[in-house]
Amino acid sequence: MTPLLEARELVRRYSMRRGMLGRPVEVRAVNGVTLRLEAGRTLGLVGESGCGKSTTGRMVLGLEAPDEGDVQFEGAPMPPPGSLPWRRQRARMQMVYQDPLGALDRRLPIGVQVAEPLQIHGLPADATRVHALLRQVGLRPDQAERYPHELSGGQRQRAVLARALATDPVLLVCDEPISALDVSIQAQVMNLLVELQQQRGIALLFISHDLRAVRQMSHRVAVMYLGRIVEEGEPDAVLHDPAHPYAQALVSAIPDPTRRGNRIVLQGDPPNPAARPSGCAFHPRCPLAVSLCARQAPALKPRPGDGRLVACHVAQGEAAPMRKAA
């Protein structure tokens, strides 16, 4: 079966300049990401802040062109940006952003903004349709008249979700879709997304820092570190028994109401995409790193034994772990 979405070896570089006269430095925001997503399924994408999740999301939607690699949607390459087929395709894939205030136009009431994609794609955009969309995400029809700054953070995020759902998309890239919502509304939105997925077969790329939410939503989970996927598998496999040392650190830091204080904090400097460490990008902070890790970048491949996809020499049994003193 052709997957709905297939991205191969995506690379995205930005250049960053220090000062007016500084030499531009290359930032490799995404450095070889391969992923596939079937219709009606959810891939959870987690990882360190700044590791390239949002950039990956923008590339799979064709909002930003990769510098290397390619994206296929329903087995065909992305049409050129701006063309008619591209616009038609855009209606079928939508993004829900991390920062709802930035995603909304502060000069327009939200009802107008929910109607906008309907008008752009020539769909009926009357008040009834807009109100139905607002209700679907738990907003009241009267709130259509409100401006973004007149809504709470969570209400704004629901408006963004209503707008994304307007054109009946088959693919939704959700970039931190629930982080602005309280737990009870988060639960409502997650239930809603799962329900919509089951009714309409929507595929979700679910980017989140909330590992509980990722477990709840996903069929598969991919863990990113500094522009690459370092582990991928079933949610419970990855979240209960992570194989990659970064994934282990991530899982150990999940906030837990029943635990107080003393969480494991990663040592070492946060990674700098402008100066990728040699070999495995995680090795300077890795408690298990051996000399091989500094020399050679590990490939993402099935681990002998259980076939878990992991990019780590130690987890693959290619090197014996070395325990550093704590």
Add this chain to the structure above:
Amino acid sequence: MAGAALVEIRDLAVAFDRTPALRGVSLSIGKGESLGLVGESGCGKSVTWLAALGLLPGKARVTGSVRLAGQEILHAPPATLDRVRGGRVAMIFQDPASSLNPVHRIGRQVTEALQLHRGLSGAAAREEARRLLDQVGMPDARRRLDAYPHELSGGQNQRVMIAIALAGQPELLVADEPTTALDVTIQAQILTLLAEIRRDTGMALVLISHDLGVIAETCERVCVMYAGRIVEETRTERLFAAPSHPYAQGLMAALPPIHGPRRPLAAIPGSVPEPWAMPPGCAFAPRCPRHVAACDAAPPPLVAVTPGHCAACIRPGAVSARAPLSPELLPA
């Protein structure tokens, strides 16, 4: 406790276009204390602090009292408020990308705060800005001083906001969702940093967050808000062990589990009542599994259920049993 309060808020009420958003909130924070604020989206957590610091638009009608170390700051002259904000009391806002100025480099935005509140300028300010960015875990801080907000990731912008807030060495930091855009390892790093600063400087912290785990690990005391009021207040471990208000109990039940079978989440049914059509009694009554006729008589006052544990409920305590939702909503 009342005598030692750093900030004392009494009967704070806010209305927009005659529609009440905050309906009488009273709370106090002692020197060096950490207080968590949780509650339904739209219940007034942000507005409480925007009102207290004089940051709401002119059309907002604000009443009540806010005292900082005994001095009234509500409706204080702009010059007084300018000195308080970012100085004695700093606030990290929700929506980091939109609170930063998009046309200025982040280094300039941090050094401006250092100039304003600590009189630093030139190379000293720049060096201190770099140190602050390092401290909040910004990779390659020196070079990122010259970056614009759009050149940073969501979490990196959030860390810039934290650095700006810490620039004035505040006595109270009001952090509105400070770690929502951050992954759990950086979040752990920021929370550890805030704990260290609190230990070293005695800074008090108000943490507004939807993440109950973060609140549990960071705060000594919690207030749960619903529809513009505080409905429960107690020590943190007590809230998690024995929530009393049915809304607080609902929040605990809605948290997705990290172990065990995946089921549709126990979302609290319904939504917050329209602000202009508030029920005559308890605002949570229409959604409450323990609702009885007496709940509709008047809004229940916040009273002690046990010493140091208050709830605004006439039938506090009993754990609610909620029917599980239909199991077909599971991810397969």
